[in-house]
Amino acid sequence: MATPTTAADPQPLGLRERKKRRTRDALVDAAHRLFLCHGYGRTTVDEIASEVEVSQRTFFRYFANKEEVALAVLAGAEEAFLECLRARPAGENPLEAMRGAVREVWQSVDRGEGTGPAALELFELIESTPTLLAAHLRHTIQQEVEVARILAEREGLDPAVDLRPRLLAAVFGTVVRISHLSYAAAPATDSHSMDGMLALIERHFDQLGPALAGSWR
Amino acid sequence: MATPTTAADPQPLGLRERKKRRTRDALVDAAHRLFLCHGYGRTTVDEIASEVEVSQRTFFRYFANKEEVALAVLAGAEEAFLECLRARPAGENPLEAMRGAVREVWQSVDRGEGTGPAALELFELIESTPTLLAAHLRHTIQQEVEVARILAEREGLDPAVDLRPRLLAAVFGTVVRISHLSYAAAPATDSHSMDGMLALIERHFDQLGPALAGSWR
DNA sequence: AACATTATGTCAGCTACTGACATTCGACAA
DNA sequence: TTGTCGAATGTCAGTAGCTGACATAATGTT
Missing domain, CATH: 1.10.10.60 (Homeodomain-like)
Known part of the structure; x- marks a missing residue:
């Protein structure tokens, strides 16, 4: 024994x-x-x-x-996102898979796992500290490269030839980032929850088509 | 006298x-x-x-x-882009205006004004140097904020309410950046000229719609 | 020519970061 | 338990980025 x-x-x-x-x-x-x-x-x-x-x-x-110690918890969340994305069912198209993965991550954050409540304050700290912002953006694009790799593999594409994965990953990252920004910028009124954040991301995605369309008037 | x-x-x-x-x-x-x-x-x-x-x-x-001394010439090009964008005719829609401004800037570079020929080597240096890449990305998003401001003003929108300018500026920046990357990554074969770069950007923009669409197969 | 401004040099100092070496602590076996 | 090995830590010295304070020199102005 x-x-x-x-x-x-x-x-x-x-x-x-x-x-x-x-x-x-x-x-x-x-x-x-x-x-x-x-x-x-x-x-x-x-x-x-x-x-x-x-x-x-x-x-x-x-x-x-x-910088690394400041961004450590974020790095954890990014890693979690990648794992969720890899585990998404193969039937989903790229956009659905990423939306699903983002939902999973935020819900796990909502349950208090990992980063916890300080996430918002951390974002503000990063945005207001040039050095941190720079390092964070660098991590973000590394993340996007990895996301593109996963998407290409899911679809059986060669990322060196087809640039759609890279492009979609980057656009998605942009939408998430802008959502974070307007989330933090909004007065802490209603819906400061994970649902609020997800709704924001969805809303921004819906605006993507109109934004790319010709005229805005 | x-x-x-x-x-x-x-x-x-x-x-x-x-x-x-x-x-x-x-x-x-x-x-x-x-x-x-x-x-x-x-x-x-x-x-x-x-x-x-x-x-x-x-x-x-x-x-x-x-970092600033390394990115100085880039900062000059960014400033030039903003000026070109501000000077675009009001009849153009946002996307047309940005394409036009990008074309102007690259053509002026082609004529040897400002940065000159070392632009390509500089890009490689930046991409391969984490510190420089981070600083460059930070400048890029600052640039995007300013671009969004200009676009919002052109269209008579309040950038705090309507997020389409911010979104389009970010997507545009992403497309340009990825174009730079694949431009530098390509073997220095044909069309290593400003026309080649512009064609690449146009091509990536054309792929944006399909990339955002549902399935890729 | 005299004065006000402004760019530059010098120096001292702080902080981030690294290599080299000594020491201590946990893992594992006799 | 004891002893040995490897990994983690501490200490020290040094480099490099960056800043404030003050003196000096160069330029613009009257």
């Missing part, structure tokens, strides 16, 4: 891995607190590190740079 | 302004040479400054950061 190493049934994580995950989470947490409180620029890496009682050098072993 | 200050007929620029412009141009030039030769990351600001025989501090009086 008694295996020498503690059994690996529920979580095959050793003590070591758990500890690493703990300090990583603690760093992200402390960083967010400090960023939201004092601002990104006025928070030094040393402060974040000493908050978790870790050396600065260790911080940079977990995160390549200061 | 003899005005004390030299007359301001052809160029109202004083000696001071000319000198400033000269050193600024020299800095951009030296920076580009060094970046393309040794890479962005391996070029220090001190090297750029001493190349022009200027102190590092002076460099930072001309450019807020190292």
Whole structure:
């Protein structure tokens, strides 16, 4: 019965891995607190590190740079989106699949998994911090490349030849981003929920056709 | 006749302004040479400054950061695009106006004004340098906001209410960016000219409708 | 020629980030 | 338990981007 190493049934994580995950989470947490409180620029890496009682050098072993710790939770959500998209039924066309995946992700956020409630504040922080915005946009287009890859595979296309996947992924990303913006910009009136966000995205998608059409009058 | 200050007929620029412009141009030039030769990351600001025989501090009086000197010529092209767009006849619809403005800018580049031939190499440098790419994307969306403002004004719309200008500007920016990418990625075969670039953009725009349509098969 | 403005140089300092090496801590076996 | 190995961490020194403060030099103005 008694295996020498503690059994690996529920979580095959050793003590070591758990500890690493703990300090990583603690760093992200402390960083967010400090960023939201004092601002990104006025928070030094040393402060974040000493908050978790870790050396600065260790911080940079977990995160390549200061931006990464700020965008960490977003990176998680992006990864979740990719997994949802890959798991969408093959019968759906590209647009349906992406809408479905976005819905899934926001609903899981709504249930409090992962990022939690600070998502909105985080968006504002990013938008108002040039460095963060730049890094975030770079991540976004990387995400779009991956999304295009998935879409092309679903449809059996070669992404080097057919540019529709890349194009659709980019347009979709744009719609989501603008939705985020007008969501955050809107006075915190009604429907500040995930349903509100999804409705916004749908609405913007509906405006896409008219926007591309010739005249607007 | 003899005005004390030299007359301001052809160029109202004083000696001071000319000198400033000269050193600024020299800095951009030296920076580009060094970046393309040794890479962005391996070029220090001190090297750029001493190349022009200027102190590092002076460099930072001309450019807020190292990225800015790399993206300077692009910023010029973006400004030119805005001016062209503002000058388009009011009869054109938004899409026509933007296509026309893009055509004008590329044609002026073709005539050797401003950026010149190094445009392609610069794009590759930006795409392959994470920091530069991030900064460039940030500039791009700022540009899109301004474009949306112009479009809204042309059509007499309130950009806070109607999101079509913002949406169209973003989609247009995306199409142009992807066109640049596939232009640079293509083997330097035929039509590596401004006409080729414009044709690419047109082609991608034609694919936009199909890409947004339901199924691709 | 004298003065006001403005660009530049110098210096000191902060912060992000990295390489190298020593140390400590968790994993695993005897 | 003990000992050994590898991984995580700490410490230290150093580079580079960037800024404020002040002195100096160049330019424009009267």
